[in-house]
Amino acid sequence: MDRSALAEVFKQIIEGYDIPTPAGMLRVKREDVAILVEPLPYSLLTNLAHANLWQRLWLASLKGGSRKAGMEEWKNDFRIPDPSEWNALRKEFLEGLLEAQRIAASEPFDHKLQSDQEAVEKLVKIAVHGAYHCGQMNLLKRAIKNRT
Amino acid sequence: MSQFAVSWNLSRQRFKDALDGLTQEQLNWHIHPGALSLGEMAIHVAGVEVSFAHQLAEEPLDAFADRLRAAATDGVVNDKPFPFGQEEISLPTVHRALDVSRGFLEPLMQAPSNDVLRKEIVSALGPMISGEGALARLAFHSAYHQGQAHLIKTSPAFPK
Numbered sequence: 001m002d003r004s005a006l007a008e009v010f011k012q013i014i015e016g017y018d019i020p021t022p023a024g025m026l027r028v029k030r031e032d033v034a035i036l037v038e039p040l041p042y043s044l045l046t047n048l049a050h051a052n053l054w055q056r057l058w059l060a061s062l063k064g065g066s067r068k069a070g071m072e073e074w075k076n077d078f079r080i081p082d083p084s085e086w087n088a089l090r091k092e093f094l095e096g097l098l099e100a101q102r103i104a105a106s107e108p109f110d111h112k113l114q115s116d117q118e119a120v121e122k123l124v125k126i127a128v129h130g131a132y133h134c135g136q137m138n139l140l141k142r143a144i145k146n147r148t
Numbered sequence: 149m150s151q152f153a154v155s156w157n158l159s160r161q162r163f164k165d166a167l168d169g170l171t172q173e174q175l176n177w178h179i180h181p182g183a184l185s186l187g188e189m190a191i192h193v194a195g196v197e198v199s200f201a202h203q204l205a206e207e208p209l210d211a212f213a214d215r216l217r218a219a220a221t222d223g224v225v226n227d228k229p230f231p232f233g234q235e236e237i238s239l240p241t242v243h244r245a246l247d248v249s250r251g252f253l254e255p256l257m258q259a260p261s262n263d264v265l266r267k268e269i270v271s272a273l274g275p276m277i278s279g280e281g282a283l284a285r286l287a288f289h290s291a292y293h294q295g296q297a298h299l300i301k302t303s304p305a306f307p308k
Contacts (some may be wrong), residue, residue, distance in 0.1 A: 005152050008284040018272045039305030128159050137153035137205035139296045
């Protein structure tokens with residue numbers, strides 16, 4: 001895959017072309033983020049924590065982190081964080097998308113994986129996973145708004 | 149394979165797989181008022197693909213494809229009724245929609261010409277975008293809706 005195309009995909013996800021911008025979509029009152037709206041299976045906060053966890057692990061691998069570094073975190077996937085973590089999780093998720101975009105556009109290609117192909121595949125994973133969770137989080141946010 | 153095809157193929161196939169085996173009741177279930185059902189979501193995904201591909205390639209649309217094109221926006225980003233009624237939203241219709249849109253879009257995804265990449269078209273929300281921008285949107289659009297599809301299918305209230 002051409003990396004300029006991949007950088008463009010990240011740009012469109014981040015800037016919210018035809019989908020809500022992640023930054024705007026994740027602007028939610030802290031008291032609402034942990035609300036569980038039936039019949040949805042988990043809260044916006046749990047979804048963001050999960051999305052951010054995997055994005056963090058994939059970005060770490062692009063930067064040469066150990067494959068085993070996330071083993072403990074995996075065990076806590078889909079945890080129920082304290083709402084006080086919301087701002088930090090939101091910030092890390094948004095900055096992670098920007099970092100992925102930067103890596104996709106970097107010249108020379110700035111990664112520590114064994115091949116460029118492997119790095120491109122990791123970035124595709126981050127883009128697809130990010131878009132996937134933006135869709136989910138937007139649905140969860142609308143459910144919170146509609147709950148009354 | 150071209151620039152955007154890897155992400156498009158991956159996310160589109162996963163989205164299509166998520167719909168496999170669903171009943172008509174499941175395809176037409178709404179998780180909350182105002183949210184798209186899984187069937188509407190699939191037809192909308194196909195509709196955006198048809199809309200963009202039609203503008204980029206200027207190929208004629210038959211009546212079914214033209215209704216798909218309308219599903220890019222109607223009932224999704226405006227207040228018009230969704231172009232397909234619940235009674236006709238079934239797995240065969242959904243598969244047909246995704247097959248038709250693939251037929252229009254795949255050649256453009258695989259090998260877009262410079263003219264296609266530079267061409268200006270109308271996006272789903274209205275602004276003019278380049279062909280390159282359109283293909284970039286389509287590279288992740290079905291992933292966005294696949295995430296929602298998973299959430300809907302794993303809801304405890306999803307019809308069994």
